[in-house]
Amino acid sequence: MKKYWKLMMLSAFTIIVVCIFYIRAGTVTNSFPTFTFEKVEGNETAVENLVLNGDLFNGMFNHESFRVDNEGTTYLRDEPFNDRFKGYYQDLYIERLQKEHRNFMRGKTEDPNYFYEDEDILAYGNTPYELWTNDHYTFEIAVLDKQTNDIVSFSLPIPNREDYWYVEPQNIYVDGKELSFITLNEKMNNEIIENTSVYLYTIDIEKEQLVHEEELGSLDYSNTGEGYSDINILKDERSLIIVGNIITPVEYDENLGFYEEIATINTLIKYNLNTREVEELSLPKDEELGIPVALNGNQLSFANAKKDELTLSNYNVEKQKVSGELEVDTFNLYMSITDIFQAKIKDDKFYFIPSSNDLEELTTVLVIDITTLTVDYVGKIEHTKPFSNNVMMEVYFNNSEFKNE
Numbered sequence: 001m002k003k004y005w006k007l008m009m010l011s012a013f014t015i016i017v018v019c020i021f022y023i024r025a026g027t028v029t030n031s032f033p034t035f036t037f038e039k040v041e042g043n044e045t046a047v048e049n050l051v052l053n054g055d056l057f058n059g060m061f062n063h064e065s066f067r068v069d070n071e072g073t074t075y076l077r078d079e080p081f082n083d084r085f086k087g088y089y090q091d092l093y094i095e096r097l098q099k100e101h102r103n104f105m106r107g108k109t110e111d112p113n114y115f116y117e118d119e120d121i122l123a124y125g126n127t128p129y130e131l132w133t134n135d136h137y138t139f140e141i142a143v144l145d146k147q148t149n150d151i152v153s154f155s156l157p158i159p160n161r162e163d164y165w166y167v168e169p170q171n172i173y174v175d176g177k178e179l180s181f182i183t184l185n186e187k188m189n190n191e192i193i194e195n196t197s198v199y200l201y202t203i204d205i206e207k208e209q210l211v212h213e214e215e216l217g218s219l220d221y222s223n224t225g226e227g228y229s230d231i232n233i234l235k236d237e238r239s240l241i242i243v244g245n246i247i248t249p250v251e252y253d254e255n256l257g258f259y260e261e262i263a264t265i266n267t268l269i270k271y272n273l274n275t276r277e278v279e280e281l282s283l284p285k286d287e288e289l290g291i292p293v294a295l296n297g298n299q300l301s302f303a304n305a306k307k308d309e310l311t312l313s314n315y316n317v318e319k320q321k322v323s324g325e326l327e328v329d330t331f332n333l334y335m336s337i338t339d340i341f342q343a344k345i346k347d348d349k350f351y352f353i354p355s356s357n358d359l360e361e362l363t364t365v366l367v368i369d370i371t372t373l374t375v376d377y378v379g380k381i382e383h384t385k386p387f388s389n390n391v392m393m394e395v396y397f398n399n400s401e402f403k404n405e
Helices: 004-027 081-085 092-100 337-341
Strands: 034-042 048-058 062-071 072-075 115-117 121-126 138-147 151-157 167-175 178-189 192-204 211-222 227-233 239-253 259-273 277-278 293-294 299-306 310-316 321-329 345-346 349-352 363-369 374-385 392-404
Touching: 034 062, 034 192, 081 115, 092 115, 092 345, 115 167, 121 167, 121 178, 138 178, 167 227, 178 227, 192 227, 211 239, 211 259, 227 293, 239 293, 259 337, 293 345, 299 337, 299 349, 321 363, 321 374, 345 392
Parallel strands: none
Antiparallel strands: 034 072, 034 374, 048 062, 048 392, 062 072, 115 121, 121 138, 138 151, 167 178, 178 192, 192 211, 227 239, 239 259, 259 277, 293 299, 299 310, 310 321, 345 349, 349 363, 363 374
């Protein structure tokens, strides 16, 4: 026994330190604010699978990540060690994939946009960095047959890679034996990004070779002026919509301390996935529709946020006219176009939760059916326990997810 006394003492010390850490962590967390969903109108089942990720800032250096769902609030520091070790909440969809397909998911980048899944297969596509460089030169492809658990994986060179500063995957999808990458290819001039093009690369999985390459549209960054640019890609089963937005501040509200923004669309292209036809779309110039958020056949849905009001519009691409509009008041004193970028679409429902930076402000939770432009749920995020000392306290709700994805 004597020769093991050092080991026993070390083990006892470790247990005591761990216990003190968890007790202290729990004590600290008990002083944090907690939140819950409070229904104002509508059906509460609309948010039963909704999960909000947020960040709490107390001053410049104290930061805590948390999650809110219909059961309450949890903080990252209270999660198991393996979860806390990452330093962030893992995406729920990626978490499910890793549990169900652990071998296939090993070594994969944890970005939902890099995965495609249906009943038969799980596919992955990425442009990974080379081991000893800060660059990437290849497509990395892997496909899992869910029935047999067979995995096909290979790499292919990115065509004309030297022409671009960066090639970033935005989405992948599989049609039969073909996997397609949708990428943003950026060009630089004098260390400034001057142009971004949307490319479609199609790869034959069985032959392990590139069979189609096409530029679908581009956005010239020299046209942004005082604003900033954004490219958004929408997809349904038949088509892609490439949207080039210019977001410009137009007015400063001295009372609220925020700029009002407008979104100007200077690129709107429809690409038929079956025929590979490219069509430039036009919008009515007298309408401030905002930002496209969903595509369903010939219906293109837009969202616009101004101060405390959200507007949703449906635009018929074929008839080139607005087919419906809905205006909804929110509990937020101020919203901007950027709040729309973090909204989510699931099962034709538009989930909108503006980011808030003030503990005194109630944050809106909206669920809207975008096909009928009807409100399913209106709610707010309430404090079930406020922070005891809210000096320099800010809260941001920055991402929404769904359980059981």
